[in-house]
Amino acid sequence: MTKAVLTPVDVNYLVVTFEQVIDPQVNRQVRLLWQQLQHHQSQAGIVAMIPTYCTLQIQFDPHQTDSTQVSHLVHELILQSGDIKEPQSRKIEVPVTYGGELGPDIMTVARHNGLTQDQVIDIHTAGEYLVYMLGFNPGFPYMGGLDPRLHTPRLEVPRTRVKAGSVGIAGAQTGIYSTSSPGGWQLIGHTQFHLFNPTAQQPVLLQPGDIIKFVAI
Amino acid sequence: MGITIKEAGFLTTVQDQGREEYQHLGVPVAGAVDTFALRVGNLLLGNNPHSAGLECTLVGPTIIFNSPTVFALTGAEMEAQLNGYDIAMWTTWVACAGDVLRLGIALTGLRTYITVAGGIDTPLVLGSRAAYLPLHLGAKTGRLLAGDALPLGTFAGPQHFNRSIIAHPLVREYQRPTLDGVVKVRITPGPQHHYFSAASHADLTKAVFSVDNNSDRMGIRFQGAKIAPLNDESLISDGIPLGAMQISRDGTPIVMMADRQPTGGYPKIAVVTAVDVPLLAQCRPGTHVKFQWISREDALDLFYQKERELAQLKAWVQGQVAPLRAYRITVATKLFQVSIQEK
Numbered sequence: 001m002t003k004a005v006l007t008p009v010d011v012n013y014l015v016v017t018f019e020q021v022i023d024p025q026v027n028r029q030v031r032l033l034w035q036q037l038q039h040h041q042s043q044a045g046i047v048a049m050i051p052t053y054c055t056l057q058i059q060f061d062p063h064q065t066d067s068t069q070v071s072h073l074v075h076e077l078i079l080q081s082g083d084i085k086e087p088q089s090r091k092i093e094v095p096v097t098y099g100g101e102l103g104p105d106i107m108t109v110a111r112h113n114g115l116t117q118d119q120v121i122d123i124h125t126a127g128e129y130l131v132y133m134l135g136f137n138p139g140f141p142y143m144g145g146l147d148p149r150l151h152t153p154r155l156e157v158p159r160t161r162v163k164a165g166s167v168g169i170a171g172a173q174t175g176i177y178s179t180s181s182p183g184g185w186q187l188i189g190h191t192q193f194h195l196f197n198p199t200a201q202q203p204v205l206l207q208p209g210d211i212i213k214f215v216a217i
Numbered sequence: 218m219g220i221t222i223k224e225a226g227f228l229t230t231v232q233d234q235g236r237e238e239y240q241h242l243g244v245p246v247a248g249a250v251d252t253f254a255l256r257v258g259n260l261l262l263g264n265n266p267h268s269a270g271l272e273c274t275l276v277g278p279t280i281i282f283n284s285p286t287v288f289a290l291t292g293a294e295m296e297a298q299l300n301g302y303d304i305a306m307w308t309t310w311v312a313c314a315g316d317v318l319r320l321g322i323a324l325t326g327l328r329t330y331i332t333v334a335g336g337i338d339t340p341l342v343l344g345s346r347a348a349y350l351p352l353h354l355g356a357k358t359g360r361l362l363a364g365d366a367l368p369l370g371t372f373a374g375p376q377h378f379n380r381s382i383i384a385h386p387l388v389r390e391y392q393r394p395t396l397d398g399v400v401k402v403r404i405t406p407g408p409q410h411h412y413f414s415a416a417s418h419a420d421l422t423k424a425v426f427s428v429d430n431n432s433d434r435m436g437i438r439f440q441g442a443k444i445a446p447l448n449d450e451s452l453i454s455d456g457i458p459l460g461a462m463q464i465s466r467d468g469t470p471i472v473m474m475a476d477r478q479p480t481g482g483y484p485k486i487a488v489v490t491a492v493d494v495p496l497l498a499q500c501r502p503g504t505h506v507k508f509q510w511i512s513r514e515d516a517l518d519l520f521y522q523k524e525r526e527l528a529q530l531k532a533w534v535q536g537q538v539a540p541l542r543a544y545r546i547t548v549a550t551k552l553f554q555v556s557i558q559e560k
Binding site: 007008021050054055063135139179198207 | 237239242243244245352405407453454455456460480481516517520521524
């Protein structure tokens with residue numbers, strides 16, 4: 001049974017909070033409600049929604065609706081959610097050039113975990129990573145499922161500039177920089193995929209619910 | 218055609234009401250930090266409410282009008298001259314080809330908005346013309362420079378020049394004098410209100426805070442008191458509403474504004490209520506601020522009241538007969554506009 005707490009915030013937000021854990025099943029509940037609401041978006045007066053690990057933030061237009069009406073809709077949809085089949089998660093293969101100039105920290109990860117560089121690549125490419133949410137920067141995926149054998153602490157001193165497309169590890173997380181930015185992740189490789197391109201038809205490559213597989217090229 | 222930037226000013230960017238629909242992709246909303254001032258400027262001109270204007274921070278730009286149009290200045294009280302003569306804010310002015318508008322220092326407040334009939338017509342990026350500087354999104358990659366030329370949209374409606382609302386209650390209230398120089402900002406409970414003790418809730422209203430230098434379009438930091446969280450638990454990243462007050466690890470309150478990242482992991486004790494976010498947009502570093510808790514019901518009352526007033530203002534503007542001609546009269550250093558209309 002889906003448990004959700006609904007909290008109206010100020011004049012135009014409703015926050016739907018599920019169980020506060022980072023867990024694929026809880027994240028699935030968030031995404032399901034998000035997808036259901038997308039079907040009702042304009043009639044319900046919903047302006048924007050942000051699905052995160054275990055919470056859905058709903059922003060609505062107070063001229064069209066109020067938190068009570070949006071709450072009723074959310075309750076109805078949660079009751080129906082058992083009957084809904086979530087669309088198949090997209091499986092996205094991301095080609096990565098591991099090591100070398102664009103993966104300068106791969107040996108740090110290897111040494112920290114008592115592995116060879118090839119073993120790091122094998123373990124990283126064997127994983128299937130769920131995109132829980134996007135945030136921090138446009139197109140930046142929060143990915144779960146990094147093998148504990150690859151967990152490595154962040155850099156002590158972050159780099160002032162990390163190239164977009166860099167693939168990295170920070171603690172128990174793995175991810176891909178969607179834009180150039182400062183960063184403290186251990187960089188193990190690089191992909192040519194543009195995770196964010198503001199002028200493209202589809203400006204962001206990934207979406208919550210995608211399953212990422214890295215492929216060494 | 219359009220306008221040309223002669224001098225850029227301190228930080229001048231093209232802004233509209235931002236891009237709301239890409240937050241789930243990690244794209245910040247951006248847009249005018251003072252949405253009220255931009256909105257009123259567009260309203261006075263009879264513009265589409267999504268029209269873009271120029272957000273001028275602290276020291277404004279000098280611009281040249283390349284073709285005749287109508288413009289308005291709203292927001293922070295800024296020194297303003299048209300062709301060397303002082304002009305009033307909150308008023309729509311005719312500009313002729315070759316006219317020079319020079320904005321100087323903001324006398325009070327922080328951000329002044331130049332709106333022009335038809336709006337600034339730069340290309341839409343992700344549905345909006347709003348500049349987002351950290352990613353160089355927007356016209357001319359964001360920050361405007363001397364020499365930049367900006368096109369204006371075509372404007373089909375009646376030309377609303379010589380509309381002045383300097384003495385209107387909406388503007389009076391917006392400029393309301395602070396009590397003892399302290400700006401009163403009303404807050405409602407944030408998504409993590411319950412993460413904090415009643416003592417912490419009270420601490421937020423007892424102190425007089427001041428706006429820290431390290432404040433910008435993304436967020437406003439406050440000094441004056443530290444707010445203790447209830448526990449040390451990390452918050453799992455969730456959405457950040459506009460005006461949300463995060464408490465950072467060292468207890469500093471930070472209110473998240475237009476350029477905020479859509480998601481984050483710091484607990485949000487409060488949200489600055491919607492009608493007071495524009496007030497914060499005008500608080501420069503050093504400004505003293507006091508927070509006051511209000512209920513969501515009161516917040517809704519304030520919001521709908523303001524919307525009614527804006528609707529009345531819009532009706533008044535639309536109900537005015539468009540003037541036939543405008544004349545300029547200069548008296549000493551000041552410019553006045555006189556219009557003639559059909560009876």
